[in-house]
Amino acid sequence: MTSSYMNEAQLPQRVLLGAGPSTVHPRVLQAMTMPVVGHLDPSFFRVMDDVCEMLREVFHTKNSMTLPISSTGTGAMETACANIIEPGDEVLICRNGFFGARLADIADRCGATVHMMDTPWGKAVDPQMLRDELKKHPGLKVVGVVHAETSTGVLSSLEELMDVIHEYGALSIVDAVTSLGGHEVRMDDWGIDICYSATQKCLGAPPGLAPISLSPAAMDVVNNRASKVQSFYFNLKDLEAYWSQTRAYHHTSPINMTYALREALRMMMEEGLDNRVHRHARVAAGLRAGVEALGMTLLAEEGHRVNPLTAISIPEGIDDARVRRSLLNDYDIEIGGGLGEFAGKAWRIGLMGESCREKNVFAVLSALESILSKEGYEVAFGASLSAAQRTIATFDE
Numbered sequence: 186m187t188s189s190y191m192n193e194a195q196l197p198q199r200v201l202l203g204a205g206p207s208t209v210h211p212r213v214l215q216a217m218t219m220p221v222v223g224h225l226d227p228s229f230f231r232v233m234d235d236v237c238e239m240l241r242e243v244f245h246t247k248n249s250m251t252l253p254i255s256s257t258g259t260g261a262m263e264t265a266c267a268n269i270i271e272p273g274d275e276v277l278i279c280r281n282g283f284f285g286a287r288l289a290d291i292a293d294r295c296g297a298t299v300h301m302m303d304t305p306w307g308k309a310v311d312p313q314m315l316r317d318e319l320k321k322h323p324g325l326k327v328v329g330v331v332h333a334e335t336s337t338g339v340l341s342s343l344e345e346l347m348d349v350i351h352e353y354g355a356l357s358i359v360d361a362v363t364s365l366g367g368h369e370v371r372m373d374d375w376g377i378d379i380c381y382s383a384t385q386k387c388l389g390a391p392p393g394l395a396p397i398s399l400s401p402a403a404m405d406v407v408n409n410r411a412s413k414v415q416s417f418y419f420n421l422k423d424l425e426a427y428w429s430q431t432r433a434y435h436h437t438s439p440i441n442m443t444y445a446l447r448e449a450l451r452m453m454m455e456e457g458l459d460n461r462v463h464r465h466a467r468v469a470a471g472l473r474a475g476v477e478a479l480g481m482t483l484l485a486e487e488g489h490r491v492n493p494l495t496a497i498s499i500p501e502g503i504d505d506a507r508v509r510r511s512l513l514n515d516y517d518i519e520i521g522g523g524l525g526e527f528a529g530k531a532w533r534i535g536l537m538g539e540s541c542r543e544k545n546v547f548a549v550l551s552a553l554e555s556i557l558s559k560e561g562y563e564v565a566f567g568a569s570l571s572a573a574q575r576t577i578a579t580f581d582e
């Protein structure tokens with residue numbers, strides 16, 4: 186018997202409509218095949234500088250401390266918390282889904298005294314509720330907010346929340362893993378102190394890098410810590426030295442991932458950030474109209490829906506796993522299942538970055554019509570497709 190590793194790995198070409206990774210454009214994949222150079226090669230420094238310059242554009246910031254962390258999004262969460270929080274610091278986390286809970290867990294592991302402000306899953310974080318909560322905790326150092334909760338498809342209004350946080354003089358940590366590149370994120374205008382994301386969603390590169398940006402006020406806190414940052418790998422002062430000043434070795438950069446990010450960001454610049462956000466809004470509106478025409482319910486409250494991620498309540502009596510298996514095996518389409526409270530109860534359809542195309546809306550809706558009707562769900566064939574088409578075609582009227 187021969188082992189399967191004797192053959193080249195065979196991977197299918199999926200339509201990636203889950204919660205990330207999203208489709209990677211051939212230009213980005215091609216960029217990854219450029220020669221590997223050393224992480225201290227001057228030609229690589231130019232690539233690094235280009236990446237930082239474009240990331241500043243994407244975050245809408247002038248923050249000099251803007252760079253990609255060598256990790257997925259969770260590493261950026263760890264970076265934000267490990268550098269800002271010292272043992273005993275009071276932190277408030279706005280938890281309205283799975284990733285708010287993860288942020289709280291990480292803050293706790295950094296030794297913070299964590300206060301939770303819970304909002305029911307499916308609802309946005311309420312600025313007035315935050316104001317009331319902040320009044321109760323005068324010594325608070327940081328407030329953590331997830332902009333786009335990927336577990337529920339809820340978008341919270343960062344601009345309003347940042348205003349409240351500023352009234353009380355706390356720093357803000359914003360998780361923009363699912364929103365950056367798909368929704369507007371204006372760090373400087375909205376006064377966000379620390380913001381992070383990940384490459385595999387609306388930025389359009391493979392998983393493996395996690396952009397982060399810190400305001401000068403946040404960097405003051407990092408530079409004046411009483412205690413050493415517990416993490417060597419995510420210690421921003423050393424990372425800054427490599428990325429912007431002395432180019433001193435810290436760890437070996439993922440060279441080819443950085444090429445990929447550079448190309449993905451270049452594609453964003455070519456499209457224009459506003460056009461890209463608008464594309465996500467238009468295509469997502471089509472999907473939502475189609476889903477509702479199928480008689481299914483959206484989980485996020487109206488007016489607070491994430492465009493790159495639509496969470497849907499699974500109709501009564503429908504087998505979650507069987508539908509997703511058929512989508513994958515019969516149609517090569519990946520969608521996400523529910524997380525946490527919504528496990529087994531929700532589907533999450535991602536339209537992120539390069540995956541956010543009209544053709545994908547029609548592909549997933551038509552596949553769902555066929556599969557659901559076989560599962561005994563009443564389907565008016567074509568209804569979801571025409572609702573999506575009408576919405577997309579008239580979106581700008």
Ligand SMILES: Cc1ncc(COP(=O)(O)O)c(C=O)c1O
Nearest residue numbers: 257258259284335360362363383
């Ligand atoms: C809102 C949010 N935050 C953090 C993460 C963690 O990112 P990663 O899985 O890339 O580590 C995710 C991943 O889906 C996310 O959606």
